[in-house]
Amino acid sequence: xxxxxxxxxxxxxVAANKLRSTLTTLGVAIGSAAIILLISIxxxxxREVTKLVEGLGSNLYLVxxxxxxxxxxxxxxxxxxxxMSHAERLQRETAFHVVVSPVLNNAATVRHGREAKSGVVVSxxxxxxxxxxxxxxxxxxxxxxxxxxxxxxxxxxxxxxxxALFAGGDALGREIVIAGEKLRVTGVMExxxxxxxxxxxxxxxxxxxxxxxxxGTTTLSFIFVAVPKPDDIPAAMAEARRILGQxxxxxxxxxxxxxETLETVQSISxxxxxxxxxxxxxxxxxxxxxxxxxxxxxxxxxxxxxGLRKALGAREPDILVQFLSEAIVLSFLGGCFGTALSYLxxxxxxxxxxxxxxxxSLTAVGLAxxxxxxxxxxxxxxxxxxxxxxxxxxALRHD
Amino acid sequence: MVRVKDLVKTYHxxxxxxxxxxxxxxxxxxxxxxxxMGPSGCGKSTLLNLLGCLDRPDEGTLExxxxxxSRMSRADLAHLRSRKIGFVFQTFHLLSRxxxxxxxxxxxxxxxxxxxxxxxxxxxxxxxxxxxxxxxHRPNQMSGGQQQRVAIARALANDPQIxxxxxxxGNLDSRSGLEITALLERLNREGKTIIMxxxxxxxxxxxxxxxxxxxxxxxxxxxxxxxxxxxELVGAVAGEMQP
Ligand SMILES: Nc1ncnc2c1ncn2[C@@H]1O[C@H](COP(=O)(O)OP(=O)(O)OP(=O)(O)O)[C@@H](O)[C@H]1O
Ligand SMILES: [Mg+2]
Numbered sequence: 310x311x312x313x314x315x316x317x318x319x320x321x322x323v324a325a326n327k328l329r330s331t332l333t334t335l336g337v338a339i340g341s342a343a344i345i346l347l348i349s350i351x352x353x354x355x356r357e358v359t360k361l362v363e364g365l366g367s368n369l370y371l372v373x374x375x376x377x378x379x380x381x382x383x384x385x386x387x388x389x390x391x392x393m394s395h396a397e398r399l400q401r402e403t404a405f406h407v408v409v410s411p412v413l414n415n416a417a418t419v420r421h422g423r424e425a426k427s428g429v430v431v432s433x434x435x436x437x438x439x440x441x442x443x444x445x446x447x448x449x450x451x452x453x454x455x456x457x458x459x460x461x462x463x464x465x466x467x468x469x470x471x472x473a474l475f476a477g478g479d480a481l482g483r484e485i486v487i488a489g490e491k492l493r494v495t496g497v498m499e500x501x502x503x504x505x506x507x508x509x510x511x512x513x514x515x516x517x518x519x520x521x522x523x524x525g526t527t528t529l530s531f532i533f534v535a536v537p538k539p540d541d542i543p544a545a546m547a548e549a550r551r552i553l554g555q556x557x558x559x560x561x562x563x564x565x566x567x568x569e570t571l572e573t574v575q576s577i578s579x580x581x582x583x584x585x586x587x588x589x590x591x592x593x594x595x596x597x598x599x600x601x602x603x604x605x606x607x608x609x610x611x612x613x614x615x616g617l618r619k620a621l622g623a624r625e626p627d628i629l630v631q632f633l634s635e636a637i638v639l640s641f642l643g644g645c646f647g648t649a650l651s652y653l654x655x656x657x658x659x660x661x662x663x664x665x666x667x668x669x670s671l672t673a674v675g676l677a678x679x680x681x682x683x684x685x686x687x688x689x690x691x692x693x694x695x696x697x698x699x700x701x702x703x704a705l706r707h708d
Numbered sequence: 709m710v711r712v713k714d715l716v717k718t719y720h721x722x723x724x725x726x727x728x729x730x731x732x733x734x735x736x737x738x739x740x741x742x743x744x745m746g747p748s749g750c751g752k753s754t755l756l757n758l759l760g761c762l763d764r765p766d767e768g769t770l771e772x773x774x775x776x777x778s779r780m781s782r783a784d785l786a787h788l789r790s791r792k793i794g795f796v797f798q799t800f801h802l803l804s805r806x807x808x809x810x811x812x813x814x815x816x817x818x819x820x821x822x823x824x825x826x827x828x829x830x831x832x833x834x835x836x837x838x839x840x841x842x843x844x845h846r847p848n849q850m851s852g853g854q855q856q857r858v859a860i861a862r863a864l865a866n867d868p869q870i871x872x873x874x875x876x877x878g879n880l881d882s883r884s885g886l887e888i889t890a891l892l893e894r895l896n897r898e899g900k901t902i903i904m905x906x907x908x909x910x911x912x913x914x915x916x917x918x919x920x921x922x923x924x925x926x927x928x929x930x931x932x933x934x935x936x937x938x939x940e941l942v943g944a945v946a947g948e949m950q951p
Pocket of ligand 2: 752753754874
């Protein structure tokens with residue numbers, strides 16, 4: 310028998326029981342769809358994170374308060390010991406040509422007239438923030454050093470804030486209110502887009518001194534340090550640890566590169582993928598058991614046919630491959646349904662969450678189809694073995 | 709030629725030994741038409757299954773065309789079945805979801821018959837058995853006699869030398885039974901070796917010899933003196949079957 314003949318015979322057998330075949334493939338279909346979607350989501354997510362972190366700059370490192378043990382889990386913010394003096398010291402004592410950009414940020418409600426937007430990240434910075442982050446106003450201007458020195462009430466808006474408060478109109482020259490302080494809008498930043506639910510354009514930039522006054526603190530949230538060449542980052546970070554170590558205890562600060570942040574995020578998303586993948590795997594398993602069940606039923610139903618085929622000259626491998634390929638056809642059809650289902654799912658998801666671009670990954674489709682074939686082979690093996698080893702005489706007498 | 713010597717086959721049923729064949733010997737010359745008769749349970753089907761290489765004997769030898777097949781591997785036996793032997797069953801054993809044509813083409817799959825010749829050959833065979841108008845019919849759209857003729861066409865697919873028929877008329881009315889026997893007779897005239905199990909004495913008399921079995925042994929090898937012939941049949945039947 311040629312592979313084509315096997316495929317043809319299998320398709321005929323599967324088509325002979327349309328409803329039953331369809332129901333049987335459902336399990337594998339759902340499993341495959343789940344695998345495709347989850348992997349696509351997770352690939353998409355890690356791509357976005359990568360894009361985001363790379364957007365921050367590969368020549369950047371960060372000085373932040375050390376994470377308190379369990380802080381990430383309990384959600385309590387760590388207490389910062391970073392002061393302006395640390396930033397100045399870094400700038401003064403470094404051997405590299407670095408841009409040291411201190412930031413103090415806090416969530417606050419921003420108002421304009423009757424409009425209000427809560428949960429806006431208000432970041433106090435120096436003008437060099439633009440160079441450090443390579444992020445500049447799309448319209449208007451950022452504030453200057455003199456604005457910082459004289460604590461001038463000016464602000465640069467992220468795009469989402471402008472849209473929310475000015476209903477699509479131009480915010481330049483207008484006034485916003487943060488914590489009772491009136492600030493004049495001098496610029497609107499370039500859009501940085503969105504990461505999951507985190508809107509990076511939901512920010513307002515104000516002079517660092519103004520932020521210190523509004524939030525009543527002199528500590529810094531973190532310090533960005535941009536190094537001219539990415540290759541210099543490890544050396545620059547070592548230097549920063551040495552400089553800061555003179556005035557801070559090791560558990561009071563943390564120096565890390567964007568690359569490290571990226572790795573952390575990627576390893577988290579890898580775990581995520583693996584977890585969701587195993588959930589999908591379980592549904593494939595269940596689908597496979599369904600196929601095994603229906604194949605056993607099919608072998609019993611067609612016992613006489615098997616006996617006849619043997620009487621007509623079928624060898625054991627012929628029967629084995631016939632039923633195995635039938636199981637694989639069933640399972641592969643399930644994989645194809647699943648692929649269609651996943652495209653449908655992606656379509657629905659993009660309608661429900663327009664901000665999250667979910668594109669079905671071809672790798673995931675290939676993987677799921679491969680899995681569906683493997684599932685058919687694995688779970689079809691036992692029924693096919695049983696069929697192949699039936700005694701022809703008894704099989705012919707079966708009723 | 710089929711030669712059987714001291715054939716022993718014993719079934720084991722829940723620890724009980726059931727002897728089906730006990731040192732049975734017989735010879736069927738190539739091109740012969742023989743009938744096998746005997747009471748129920750005497751071992752006729754067991755013998756036919758052994759002759760058809762569907763099973764292997766416990767003891768004794770079975771030669772087909774001078775080759776001892778009694779110790780052959782299952783794969784070799786399968787090969788032999790597809791080339792040398794055609795089966796006709798009491799209950800036809802047609803695939804119910806397939807057309808007459810597809811049923812006749814089924815054996816080609818296992819003999820590696822050339823693809824382009826399969827369909828013409830099957831059509832030729834169906835015409836030969838008088839079913840040129842029923843090629844696209846499914847088994848449940850045909851009478852018992854027609855179904856058995858499809859089965860005979862299927863048995864002829866790979867042009868085997870030997871046709872084994874286990875009560876081929878057992879499920880048919882007497883007229884259809886006669887038609888089928890006449891068909892076998894004609895195949896015999898054209899050179900096939902036919903071995904037919906039957907309970908019907910009159911149909912058995914279409915054969916040249918009758919082997920009488922009892923309790924797994926041959927008790928009588930009868931040469932049919934007044935051999936019946938399909939030529940005596942109703943003209944309509946004979947006419948229907950001449951292409
Ligand atoms: N698979 C089996 N297991 C146990 N005993 C069996 C089996 N097949 C046949 N037998 C026994 O072997 C003996 C011969 O059976 P066989 O089928 O050859 O008889 P038969 O002559 O064809 O009978 P019938 O005319 O009723 O078809 C019987 O006693 C039967 O009960
Ligand atoms: Mg019998």
